[in-house]
Amino acid sequence: MSGGLRSGQVAEAAGVNIQTLRYYERRGLLAEPERSAGGHRLYTQEAVTVLRVIKAAQRLGFTLEEVAELLEAGRHRHGRPVAGVQQRAAAKLAEVDGKIADLTTMRAALAAAVEAGCDDLTVCAEDPCCPIPFTGLAEENRHAGSGPVQISGAPRR
Known part of the structure; x- marks a missing residue:
């Protein structure tokens, strides 16, 4: 060559x-x-x-x-x-869409926590007015195999 x-x-x-x-x-x-x-x-x-x-x-x-x-x-x-290229691209697109949805949810919760002035997660977990979604965590962790989470309720402002 x-x-x-x-x-x-x-x-x-x-x-x-x-x-x-x-x-x-x-x-x-x-x-x-x-x-x-x-x-x-x-x-x-x-x-x-x-x-x-x-x-x-x-x-x-x-x-x-x-x-x-x-x-x-x-x-x-x-x-x-x-x-399979189209199929792989479509699967990757669905994966990206899922990540965007998760990030959008996370962003909304974080923005609400900042706006509410949440400063202590333990205190906030006991307040039903907290914008951080503590209630969904137990179910997510149970599916992940780590057992139930003891946190419930919502954080304090």
Whole structure:
């Protein structure tokens, strides 16, 4: 292979550092490049594209393991659409929507606690006017296998 890209060139073009490039090689996300006569790694332009795809998939919330599965499926598609990409994207979207809903609930409770001046959770747990949702915690923890929680009621203002 003559005229390949060196590690620094690939990393810069893809917006990653060289350690990230090597890490993805070790993980098998990026094919090991050919070597020059002097032993330097020489990459194709495709390596830049693969790195950009990896980073984009990570920004969308896919784990490196999920990215590896998507890349592997793409390598074996031979011009056909990759089965499951739409399904995986839809599942990831549902996961993100769930996290947003949870964060929205958390934000509302925290904003109400700040506005109410809640300063001591133990005192607040005994006040029915507290905006922090202590009552749902016992049920959540029971499902998580940690047993019932003794806190009930609402915190004090």
